Amino acid sequence: MTKYIQNVKLLNGQSELVESTITIVDGRITEIGGEQPAGAEIIDGKGNFLAPGFVDVHVHLREPGFEHKETIATGTASAAKGGFTTICAMPNTKPVPDSVENLELINSLIEQSAKVRVLPYGSLTVAQSGDERTDLEALKASGAVAFSDDGVGVQLAATMYEQMQAAAKLDMVVVAHCEDNSLIYDGVMHEGKRNKELGLLGIPSICESVQIARDVLLAEAAGARYHVCHVSTKESVRAVRDAKAAGIRVTAEVCPHHLLLEEMDIPSDDANWKMNPPLRAIDDKDSLHAALLDGTIDCIATDHAPHTVEEKCCGMVGAPFGIVGFETAFPLLYTQFVETKKWTLKQLVDWMTVKPAQIFDLPYGTLEVGAAADLVLIDLNQEQSINPDEFASKGRNTPFTGWKAKGWPVLTMVEGNIVYNEEAK
Numbered sequence: 001m002t003k004y005i006q007n008v009k010l011l012n013g014q015s016e017l018v019e020s021t022i023t024i025v026d027g028r029i030t031e032i033g034g035e036q037p038a039g040a041e042i043i044d045g046k047g048n049f050l051a052p053g054f055v056d057v058h059v060h061l062r063e064p065g066f067e068h069k070e071t072i073a074t075g076t077a078s079a080a081k082g083g084f085t086t087i088c089a090m091p092n093t094k095p096v097p098d099s100v101e102n103l104e105l106i107n108s109l110i111e112q113s114a115k116v117r118v119l120p121y122g123s124l125t126v127a128q129s130g131d132e133r134t135d136l137e138a139l140k141a142s143g144a145v146a147f148s149d150d151g152v153g154v155q156l157a158a159t160m161y162e163q164m165q166a167a168a169k170l171d172m173v174v175v176a177h178c179e180d181n182s183l184i185y186d187g188v189m190h191e192g193k194r195n196k197e198l199g200l201l202g203i204p205s206i207c208e209s210v211q212i213a214r215d216v217l218l219a220e221a222a223g224a225r226y227h228v229c230h231v232s233t234k235e236s237v238r239a240v241r242d243a244k245a246a247g248i249r250v251t252a253e254v255c256p257h258h259l260l261l262e263e264m265d266i267p268s269d270d271a272n273w274k275m276n277p278p279l280r281a282i283d284d285k286d287s288l289h290a291a292l293l294d295g296t297i298d299c300i301a302t303d304h305a306p307h308t309v310e311e312k313c314c315g316m317v318g319a320p321f322g323i324v325g326f327e328t329a330f331p332l333l334y335t336q337f338v339e340t341k342k343w344t345l346k347q348l349v350d351w352m353t354v355k356p357a358q359i360f361d362l363p364y365g366t367l368e369v370g371a372a373a374d375l376v377l378i379d380l381n382q383e384q385s386i387n388p389d390e391f392a393s394k395g396r397n398t399p400f401t402g403w404k405a406k407g408w409p410v411l412t413m414v415e416g417n418i419v420y421n422e423e424a425k
Protein backbone atom coordinates (compact mmCIF):
# COMPACT_ATOMS: atom_id res chain seq x y z
CA MET A 1 0.00 0.00 0.00
CA THR A 2 1.59 3.28 -1.18
CA LYS A 3 0.53 6.77 -0.06
CA TYR A 4 1.85 10.05 -1.34
CA ILE A 5 1.41 13.28 0.62
CA GLN A 6 1.93 16.23 -1.67
CA ASN A 7 2.03 19.97 -1.16
CA VAL A 8 3.43 20.03 2.39
CA LYS A 9 6.06 22.16 4.09
CA LEU A 10 8.81 20.49 6.15
CA LEU A 11 11.25 22.02 8.60
CA ASN A 12 14.89 22.04 7.62
CA GLY A 13 17.83 22.26 10.05
CA GLN A 14 17.65 26.07 9.99
CA SER A 15 14.02 26.05 11.12
CA GLU A 16 12.89 27.14 7.64
CA LEU A 17 9.80 25.69 5.98
CA VAL A 18 10.48 24.12 2.61
CA GLU A 19 7.99 22.58 0.17
CA SER A 20 8.19 18.83 -0.10
CA THR A 21 6.37 15.52 -0.48
CA ILE A 22 6.35 12.26 1.47
CA THR A 23 6.03 8.77 0.10
CA ILE A 24 4.80 6.05 2.45
CA VAL A 25 4.92 2.33 1.72
CA ASP A 26 3.39 -0.13 4.19
CA GLY A 27 3.35 2.43 6.98
CA ARG A 28 6.97 3.58 6.61
CA ILE A 29 8.46 6.68 5.03
CA THR A 30 10.32 5.57 1.90
CA GLU A 31 11.07 8.90 0.24
CA ILE A 32 11.08 12.61 1.09
CA GLY A 33 10.73 15.09 -1.76
CA GLY A 34 10.22 12.40 -4.40
CA GLU A 35 7.91 12.23 -7.43
CA GLN A 36 4.44 10.74 -7.24
CA PRO A 37 4.72 6.92 -7.48
CA ALA A 38 2.36 5.16 -9.89
CA GLY A 39 -0.79 3.89 -8.24
CA ALA A 40 -0.28 5.74 -4.96
CA GLU A 41 -3.16 7.08 -2.91
CA ILE A 42 -2.75 10.88 -2.98
CA ILE A 43 -3.21 13.04 0.12
CA ASP A 44 -3.23 16.80 -0.49
CA GLY A 45 -1.38 18.61 2.30
CA LYS A 46 -2.80 21.95 1.09
CA GLY A 47 0.44 23.78 1.81
CA ASN A 48 0.29 22.96 5.54
CA PHE A 49 3.23 22.22 7.83
CA LEU A 50 4.05 18.53 8.25
CA ALA A 51 5.84 17.45 11.45
CA PRO A 52 6.72 14.11 13.02
CA GLY A 53 3.80 13.01 15.22
CA PHE A 54 4.22 14.31 18.76
CA VAL A 55 5.53 12.03 21.51
CA ASP A 56 4.09 12.54 25.01
CA VAL A 57 5.86 10.68 27.80
CA HIS A 58 3.41 11.70 30.56
CA VAL A 59 -0.31 11.05 30.08
CA HIS A 60 -3.21 9.66 32.09
CA LEU A 61 -5.76 7.57 30.16
CA ARG A 62 -7.75 6.45 33.26
CA GLU A 63 -8.71 3.03 31.88
CA PRO A 64 -8.95 0.57 33.56
CA GLY A 65 -10.74 1.79 36.66
CA PHE A 66 -11.73 5.40 36.03
CA GLU A 67 -13.61 5.22 32.74
CA HIS A 68 -15.96 7.99 33.88
CA LYS A 69 -13.01 10.39 33.52
CA GLU A 70 -11.53 9.04 30.26
CA THR A 71 -11.12 5.80 28.36
CA ILE A 72 -8.32 4.56 26.17
CA ALA A 73 -10.63 5.26 23.19
CA THR A 74 -11.43 8.86 24.16
CA GLY A 75 -7.95 9.64 25.49
CA THR A 76 -6.26 8.44 22.32
CA ALA A 77 -8.85 10.25 20.14
CA SER A 78 -7.88 13.39 22.07
CA ALA A 79 -4.18 12.61 21.55
CA ALA A 80 -4.72 12.11 17.80
CA LYS A 81 -6.64 15.39 17.56
CA GLY A 82 -3.75 17.14 19.30
CA GLY A 83 -1.19 15.64 16.89
CA PHE A 84 0.25 13.04 19.28
CA THR A 85 1.11 9.64 17.79
CA THR A 86 3.04 7.98 20.64
CA ILE A 87 2.01 8.44 24.27
CA CYS A 88 3.25 6.85 27.49
CA ALA A 89 0.43 5.99 29.90
CA MET A 90 1.02 6.54 33.60
CA PRO A 91 0.22 3.69 36.00
CA ASN A 92 -2.33 5.35 38.33
CA THR A 93 -5.15 3.15 37.06
CA LYS A 94 -7.17 0.43 38.83
CA PRO A 95 -5.60 -2.06 38.79
CA VAL A 96 -2.13 -0.53 38.78
CA PRO A 97 0.26 -2.18 36.28
CA ASP A 98 2.35 -3.61 39.12
CA SER A 99 2.34 -7.23 37.93
CA VAL A 100 2.59 -9.08 34.63
CA GLU A 101 -1.10 -9.93 34.90
CA ASN A 102 -2.18 -6.32 35.38
CA LEU A 103 0.12 -4.99 32.70
CA GLU A 104 -1.16 -7.60 30.28
CA LEU A 105 -4.73 -6.54 31.02
CA ILE A 106 -3.77 -2.96 30.11
CA ASN A 107 -1.95 -4.15 26.99
CA SER A 108 -5.09 -5.96 25.86
CA LEU A 109 -7.26 -2.87 26.44
CA ILE A 110 -4.77 -0.80 24.43
CA GLU A 111 -4.83 -3.41 21.69
CA GLN A 112 -8.64 -3.22 21.56
CA SER A 113 -9.23 0.51 21.54
CA ALA A 114 -6.16 2.73 21.16
CA LYS A 115 -6.14 5.04 18.13
CA VAL A 116 -2.48 6.03 18.58
CA ARG A 117 0.53 4.12 19.90
CA VAL A 118 0.25 3.74 23.68
CA LEU A 119 3.26 2.57 25.68
CA PRO A 120 2.34 1.77 29.29
CA TYR A 121 4.50 2.40 32.33
CA GLY A 122 4.97 -0.29 34.95
CA SER A 123 4.76 0.88 38.55
CA LEU A 124 7.72 1.03 40.93
CA THR A 125 5.76 -0.28 43.90
CA VAL A 126 2.78 -2.60 44.36
CA ALA A 127 -0.46 -0.58 44.08
CA GLN A 128 1.76 2.54 44.04
CA SER A 129 1.67 2.30 47.80
CA GLY A 130 5.38 3.03 48.16
CA ASP A 131 5.95 -0.20 50.09
CA GLU A 132 6.54 -3.48 48.31
CA ARG A 133 8.75 -3.21 45.25
CA THR A 134 7.55 -4.53 41.89
CA ASP A 135 9.44 -7.02 39.71
CA LEU A 136 10.91 -4.63 37.13
CA GLU A 137 12.43 -7.37 35.01
CA ALA A 138 9.06 -9.07 34.59
CA LEU A 139 7.35 -5.75 33.84
CA LYS A 140 9.98 -4.94 31.23
CA ALA A 141 9.43 -8.34 29.61
CA SER A 142 5.70 -7.55 29.41
CA GLY A 143 6.34 -4.30 27.56
CA ALA A 144 6.66 -1.57 30.21
CA VAL A 145 8.21 1.48 28.54
CA ALA A 146 9.76 2.64 31.85
CA PHE A 147 8.92 2.60 35.58
CA SER A 148 7.07 5.21 37.61
CA ASP A 149 4.71 5.70 40.54
CA ASP A 150 3.43 8.94 39.01
CA GLY A 151 0.59 10.49 40.94
CA VAL A 152 2.54 10.08 44.16
CA GLY A 153 6.15 10.50 45.18
CA VAL A 154 8.18 7.49 46.35
CA GLN A 155 8.57 8.45 50.00
CA LEU A 156 11.30 6.11 51.18
CA ALA A 157 14.81 6.68 49.86
CA ALA A 158 15.62 2.97 50.21
CA THR A 159 12.68 1.96 48.01
CA MET A 160 13.73 4.43 45.32
CA TYR A 161 17.37 3.40 45.57
CA GLU A 162 16.68 -0.32 45.30
CA GLN A 163 14.38 0.16 42.30
CA MET A 164 16.96 2.42 40.66
CA GLN A 165 19.54 -0.33 41.08
CA ALA A 166 17.15 -2.86 39.54
CA ALA A 167 16.28 -0.51 36.65
CA ALA A 168 19.97 0.23 36.01
CA LYS A 169 20.63 -3.50 35.52
CA LEU A 170 17.87 -3.51 32.89
CA ASP A 171 19.06 -0.22 31.31
CA MET A 172 15.56 1.19 31.90
CA VAL A 173 14.55 4.69 33.00
CA VAL A 174 13.06 5.47 36.43
CA VAL A 175 10.51 8.29 36.07
CA ALA A 176 9.68 10.27 39.17
CA HIS A 177 6.78 12.39 40.35
CA CYS A 178 8.67 14.24 43.08
CA GLU A 179 6.56 15.17 46.07
CA ASP A 180 7.48 14.76 49.72
CA ASN A 181 4.22 13.93 51.52
CA SER A 182 5.41 15.54 54.74
CA LEU A 183 5.67 18.91 52.94
CA ILE A 184 2.26 19.04 51.20
CA TYR A 185 0.49 20.59 54.22
CA ASP A 186 -2.94 19.89 52.67
CA GLY A 187 -2.14 22.55 50.06
CA VAL A 188 -4.21 22.93 46.91
CA MET A 189 -2.08 25.51 45.09
CA HIS A 190 1.41 27.07 45.30
CA GLU A 191 2.50 28.46 48.67
CA GLY A 192 3.20 32.01 47.63
CA LYS A 193 1.20 35.19 47.17
CA ARG A 194 -1.97 34.17 45.38
CA ASN A 195 -2.96 31.37 47.77
CA LYS A 196 -3.02 33.91 50.61
CA GLU A 197 -5.21 36.28 48.60
CA LEU A 198 -7.61 33.42 47.89
CA GLY A 199 -7.41 32.06 51.45
CA LEU A 200 -6.24 28.62 50.30
CA LEU A 201 -3.56 26.35 51.75
CA GLY A 202 -0.28 26.29 49.82
CA ILE A 203 2.17 23.59 48.71
CA PRO A 204 5.72 24.91 49.17
CA SER A 205 8.29 24.59 46.40
CA ILE A 206 10.51 22.39 48.61
CA CYS A 207 7.83 19.69 48.49
CA GLU A 208 9.12 18.96 44.98
CA SER A 209 12.73 20.15 44.98
CA VAL A 210 13.98 18.23 48.03
CA GLN A 211 12.89 14.94 46.52
CA ILE A 212 14.61 15.74 43.23
CA ALA A 213 17.79 16.61 45.16
CA ARG A 214 17.56 13.28 47.00
CA ASP A 215 16.85 11.32 43.84
CA VAL A 216 19.69 12.65 41.73
CA LEU A 217 22.12 11.51 44.44
CA LEU A 218 20.40 8.11 44.57
CA ALA A 219 20.59 7.88 40.77
CA GLU A 220 24.30 8.65 40.91
CA ALA A 221 24.88 5.95 43.51
CA ALA A 222 22.76 3.42 41.62
CA GLY A 223 24.13 4.34 38.18
CA ALA A 224 20.53 4.70 37.05
CA ARG A 225 18.83 6.63 34.27
CA TYR A 226 16.49 8.99 36.06
CA HIS A 227 13.78 11.22 34.54
CA VAL A 228 11.97 13.94 36.50
CA CYS A 229 8.28 14.53 35.77
CA HIS A 230 6.67 17.98 35.46
CA VAL A 231 9.45 20.20 36.91
CA SER A 232 7.82 23.33 38.32
CA THR A 233 10.22 25.27 40.57
CA LYS A 234 13.49 27.16 40.17
CA GLU A 235 15.11 25.10 42.93
CA SER A 236 14.18 21.92 41.04
CA VAL A 237 15.75 23.38 37.91
CA ARG A 238 18.94 24.09 39.86
CA ALA A 239 19.04 20.54 41.25
CA VAL A 240 18.69 19.07 37.75
CA ARG A 241 21.22 21.49 36.27
CA ASP A 242 23.81 20.73 38.97
CA ALA A 243 23.21 16.99 38.61
CA LYS A 244 23.74 17.14 34.86
CA ALA A 245 26.93 19.15 35.38
CA ALA A 246 28.13 16.40 37.76
CA GLY A 247 27.56 13.78 35.05
CA ILE A 248 24.53 12.17 36.67
CA ARG A 249 22.19 10.54 34.14
CA VAL A 250 19.18 12.77 34.72
CA THR A 251 16.60 14.11 32.25
CA ALA A 252 13.54 16.26 32.87
CA GLU A 253 10.24 17.33 31.37
CA VAL A 254 8.14 20.49 31.74
CA CYS A 255 4.41 20.85 31.09
CA PRO A 256 2.84 23.48 28.82
CA HIS A 257 0.82 24.98 31.67
CA HIS A 258 3.91 25.64 33.79
CA LEU A 259 5.45 27.50 30.84
CA LEU A 260 2.29 29.45 30.06
CA LEU A 261 0.86 30.31 33.48
CA GLU A 262 1.90 31.36 36.99
CA GLU A 263 0.12 31.64 40.32
CA MET A 264 -1.07 35.22 39.79
CA ASP A 265 -2.99 34.14 36.68
CA ILE A 266 -5.36 32.08 38.84
CA PRO A 267 -8.56 34.15 38.69
CA SER A 268 -10.46 32.60 41.59
CA ASP A 269 -10.91 29.45 43.63
CA ASP A 270 -11.58 27.44 40.44
CA ALA A 271 -10.49 23.77 40.27
CA ASN A 272 -9.74 24.05 36.55
CA TRP A 273 -6.59 25.79 37.77
CA LYS A 274 -5.69 23.00 40.21
CA MET A 275 -2.96 20.65 39.13
CA ASN A 276 0.02 18.89 40.66
CA PRO A 277 2.55 20.36 40.79
CA PRO A 278 0.72 23.68 41.05
CA LEU A 279 1.27 26.83 39.01
CA ARG A 280 4.26 28.45 40.72
CA ALA A 281 5.60 32.00 40.93
CA ILE A 282 6.68 34.06 37.94
CA ASP A 283 10.40 33.56 38.66
CA ASP A 284 9.80 29.79 38.69
CA LYS A 285 8.13 30.08 35.28
CA ASP A 286 11.05 32.16 33.99
CA SER A 287 13.56 29.58 35.23
CA LEU A 288 11.65 26.79 33.42
CA HIS A 289 11.98 28.74 30.17
CA ALA A 290 15.70 29.30 30.74
CA ALA A 291 16.14 25.59 31.58
CA LEU A 292 14.47 24.46 28.35
CA LEU A 293 16.61 26.82 26.31
CA ASP A 294 19.89 25.74 27.95
CA GLY A 295 19.06 22.01 27.83
CA THR A 296 18.61 21.48 31.58
CA ILE A 297 15.03 20.48 30.79
CA ASP A 298 14.97 18.06 27.87
CA CYS A 299 11.41 17.92 26.65
CA ILE A 300 7.78 18.96 26.96
CA ALA A 301 5.09 16.53 28.23
CA THR A 302 1.42 17.42 28.68
CA ASP A 303 0.52 15.47 31.87
CA HIS A 304 -2.95 15.10 30.27
CA ALA A 305 -5.05 14.46 33.42
CA PRO A 306 -8.80 14.37 32.73
CA HIS A 307 -11.36 14.59 35.53
CA THR A 308 -15.14 14.99 35.41
CA VAL A 309 -17.03 18.29 35.47
CA GLU A 310 -18.63 17.22 38.77
CA GLU A 311 -15.24 16.59 40.38
CA LYS A 312 -14.00 20.01 39.25
CA CYS A 313 -17.20 21.95 39.91
CA CYS A 314 -16.84 23.38 43.32
CA GLY A 315 -13.57 25.06 44.17
CA MET A 316 -10.10 23.68 44.76
CA VAL A 317 -10.52 22.08 48.16
CA GLY A 318 -11.68 18.51 47.61
CA ALA A 319 -11.23 18.56 43.82
CA PRO A 320 -8.65 16.22 42.26
CA PHE A 321 -5.43 17.66 40.84
CA GLY A 322 -5.00 17.74 37.05
CA ILE A 323 -5.91 19.37 33.76
CA VAL A 324 -6.29 18.00 30.21
CA GLY A 325 -3.50 18.74 27.78
CA PHE A 326 -3.44 16.96 24.42
CA GLU A 327 -5.68 19.24 22.37
CA THR A 328 -4.27 22.58 23.46
CA ALA A 329 -0.52 21.89 23.83
CA PHE A 330 0.83 22.62 20.37
CA PRO A 331 -1.43 25.56 19.41
CA LEU A 332 -0.83 27.34 22.73
CA LEU A 333 2.94 26.86 22.71
CA TYR A 334 3.18 27.76 19.02
CA THR A 335 1.09 30.91 19.44
CA GLN A 336 2.64 32.13 22.67
CA PHE A 337 6.29 31.30 22.07
CA VAL A 338 6.98 30.66 18.37
CA GLU A 339 4.81 33.39 16.84
CA THR A 340 6.35 35.81 19.37
CA LYS A 341 9.86 34.66 18.32
CA LYS A 342 10.91 33.45 21.79
CA TRP A 343 11.44 29.96 20.34
CA THR A 344 11.98 28.67 16.84
CA LEU A 345 9.45 26.26 15.37
CA LYS A 346 12.23 23.66 15.24
CA GLN A 347 12.89 23.99 18.98
CA LEU A 348 9.22 23.49 19.80
CA VAL A 349 8.86 20.51 17.49
CA ASP A 350 12.05 18.89 18.80
CA TRP A 351 10.91 19.28 22.42
CA MET A 352 7.68 17.49 21.49
CA THR A 353 9.13 14.74 19.27
CA VAL A 354 12.74 13.63 19.02
CA LYS A 355 13.82 14.83 22.48
CA PRO A 356 11.29 12.81 24.51
CA ALA A 357 11.81 9.83 22.17
CA GLN A 358 15.57 9.88 22.80
CA ILE A 359 15.17 9.78 26.59
CA PHE A 360 13.32 6.45 26.31
CA ASP A 361 15.22 5.06 23.28
CA LEU A 362 11.99 5.15 21.25
CA PRO A 363 12.41 4.88 17.47
CA TYR A 364 9.78 7.61 16.89
CA GLY A 365 9.59 11.37 16.64
CA THR A 366 11.73 11.85 13.53
CA LEU A 367 10.68 12.43 9.97
CA GLU A 368 13.19 10.40 7.97
CA VAL A 369 13.38 7.62 5.43
CA GLY A 370 12.85 4.26 7.13
CA ALA A 371 10.92 5.71 10.08
CA ALA A 372 7.31 4.82 10.86
CA ALA A 373 4.97 7.25 9.05
CA ASP A 374 3.76 8.88 12.29
CA LEU A 375 2.92 12.36 11.07
CA VAL A 376 0.89 15.45 11.88
CA LEU A 377 -0.24 18.06 9.39
CA ILE A 378 -0.70 21.45 11.02
CA ASP A 379 -2.43 24.62 9.80
CA LEU A 380 -0.20 27.34 11.23
CA ASN A 381 -2.50 30.16 10.10
CA GLN A 382 -5.92 29.04 11.20
CA GLU A 383 -6.92 30.82 14.42
CA GLN A 384 -9.51 29.36 16.80
CA SER A 385 -10.45 29.96 20.37
CA ILE A 386 -10.26 27.05 22.80
CA ASN A 387 -13.64 25.54 23.52
CA PRO A 388 -13.64 22.54 25.89
CA ASP A 389 -17.02 21.42 24.55
CA GLU A 390 -15.22 20.54 21.31
CA PHE A 391 -12.61 18.31 22.98
CA ALA A 392 -12.42 14.66 21.93
CA SER A 393 -11.34 13.96 25.51
CA LYS A 394 -14.04 13.32 28.09
CA GLY A 395 -12.26 15.92 30.23
CA ARG A 396 -13.31 19.57 30.12
CA ASN A 397 -10.87 20.60 32.85
CA THR A 398 -8.68 23.28 31.33
CA PRO A 399 -7.71 26.79 32.44
CA PHE A 400 -7.34 27.82 28.78
CA THR A 401 -11.01 28.22 27.82
CA GLY A 402 -11.43 31.13 25.42
CA TRP A 403 -7.70 31.53 24.65
CA LYS A 404 -7.11 32.25 20.96
CA ALA A 405 -4.48 30.14 19.28
CA LYS A 406 -3.06 29.28 15.86
CA GLY A 407 -1.37 26.08 14.75
CA TRP A 408 -4.12 23.47 14.81
CA PRO A 409 -3.50 19.88 13.72
CA VAL A 410 -5.69 19.05 10.73
CA LEU A 411 -4.58 15.47 10.00
CA THR A 412 -2.73 12.89 12.11
CA MET A 413 -1.31 9.57 10.91
CA VAL A 414 0.09 6.59 12.78
CA GLU A 415 2.09 4.20 10.57
CA GLY A 416 0.49 5.76 7.51
CA ASN A 417 -3.09 5.30 8.75
CA ILE A 418 -5.17 8.44 9.28
CA VAL A 419 -6.26 8.59 12.93
CA TYR A 420 -7.56 12.18 12.91
CA ASN A 421 -8.85 14.24 10.00
CA GLU A 422 -10.31 17.66 10.63
CA GLU A 423 -12.32 17.45 7.41
CA ALA A 424 -14.15 14.37 8.68
CA LYS A 425 -15.37 16.26 11.77
Ligand SMILES: NC(=O)N[C@@H](CC(=O)O)C(=O)O
Pocket residue numbers: 060092150151152177274275276277303305306320321322323
Ligand atom coordinates in the same frame (compact mmCIF):
# COMPACT_ATOMS: atom_id res chain seq x y z
N1 LIG B 1 -0.83 16.07 37.49
C1 LIG B 1 -1.96 16.03 38.14
O1 LIG B 1 -2.40 17.06 38.67
N2 LIG B 1 -2.67 14.89 38.27
C2 LIG B 1 -2.33 13.61 37.75
C3 LIG B 1 -1.28 12.92 38.56
C4 LIG B 1 0.12 13.39 38.28
O2 LIG B 1 0.56 13.55 37.13
O3 LIG B 1 0.86 13.56 39.24
C5 LIG B 1 -3.60 12.76 37.71
O4 LIG B 1 -3.51 11.55 37.53
O5 LIG B 1 -4.70 13.33 37.78
Ligand SMILES: [Zn+2]
Pocket residue numbers: 150151152177229230276277
Ligand atom coordinates in the same frame (compact mmCIF):
# COMPACT_ATOMS: atom_id res chain seq x y z
ZN1 LIG C 1 2.79 13.53 38.56
